Amino acid sequence: MENLVMETPERTVMERMEKGTAPPPEAETPAACTFEVKNLSIWYGEKRAIDNVTLDVASNAVTAIIGPSGCGKSTFLRALNRMHELTPRTRMEGTVLLHGEDLYSNTIDPAIVRRRVGMIFQKSNPFPTMTIGENVVIGLRLNGVRNQRFLNERLEKSLRMAALWDEVKDDLHKPGTSLSGGQQQRLCIARALAVEPEVVLMDEPCSALDPIATAKIEELIYELKSKYTIVTVTHNMQQAGRISDYTAFMYLGRLIEFGPTTKLFTNPTEKQTEDYITGRFG
């Protein structure tokens, strides 16, 4: 995978801990850090959606962002691949580093950022006029890849990683929209994986799915984290507890607490976190 501007320096959560900006990892060994978010604030017009958030996202781990509606969690997620900029009258302060590179530097192409940092949305959105196969490799085609053998290999690899290959291998020519909701969401994950991103962002990826489809996506997230850094927004706290290694709790645009999921769900430090996760406010 190409770098945006320069070679990425090695950053670790342990290094950031010394500066007080990272949660203590549960394991003794330091976890490498994919994102370093420093003093991030985002406004939509006059409204401040994110208020001075600082946190590090550990590599090859699942980080869940929880909080009540309107707390800024989706905005924060979108800031990690500059998608929030698609909303008019957006303004931001602070820095977001991806492996040490400033994603908001003037020399950075947002399109490349979004290729390196893929996004899965709440509602599956396969391209309705495309077949299952075309949906998966469209990102590569748009990037100029024409080698059919390479595309076929990447198609199978991506569908296998998304745990969908066995279900669709004989139907690749059928429309993507012919699949069930859960399969469509896994198709979108395969599409995101096809361009080999470093990070996969997920914005409530299971909220429109039934429990079985949800379980399959959760299992997939667990398997994907060995290769990818995953950041997910979820309203489902039990899901956050099941799938994530780290959890961030946001409220009114502020990061209230960030730490290992087990710690946050058994003994949160902040009373606001405790009240929210136990269902006493929000």
Place this chain on the structure above:
Amino acid sequence: MIAPKHILGTFDEALATLRSNVLMMAGLTERSLERAMKGLAARDDDLCANAIADDEEIDLLEKQIDKDGVDILLRFQPVASDLRRVVSAMKLSSNLERMADQATTIARRARKLNRHPALAEAELIRPMYDHAMAMFKDSVDAFAREDVDLGRAVVVRDQELDDLNRMASDKLVERMARDPDQLRGYLNLIFVGRCLERVGDHATNIAEDAVYAANAEDIRHQSLAAAT
């Protein structure tokens, strides 16, 4: 600490019922131990029978608390302090049930002792009983009030109970050697002492669970943790 009201009233009700049943079980266990020991001291078989009868009700409460705890875990998936309260309540009920079993054993031993002339050495057991019951009451108070300091204080008192038991046992063994005719009686008193020592162990467990429920801190087996 009283938690703010939950959005789901049924969840608050379920937690309150669980807590209320644990405290009721603790009350019954305390009564059963008192009856068993009074049955021994006053040589009253009726009190011993009552202590044994209490055990059935306590067993039913243990099953009810386990069922309610599992239901809460299943239906509400509690987290943080709620999760710790449910887990601790279920562990408490298990310890209380075993304490009640000790009360039953004491009552049975007391009935055997009551068939023979009174032994003055029964008084050797009294300091152990006072100490074990004080530990028990404080451990339940620590749970009920989420009092971490009281819970910690109970744990360190267990050593004293062990020492009292050892001293009482040594004296009773000595008496057995000097007065073999009363061997069975002394042996029964040794078993009663052992039961009270076990009551202290269960009180310690309850105090440790109380600290975990209140503070999310596992204070069990601290000597092992220090060694590693």
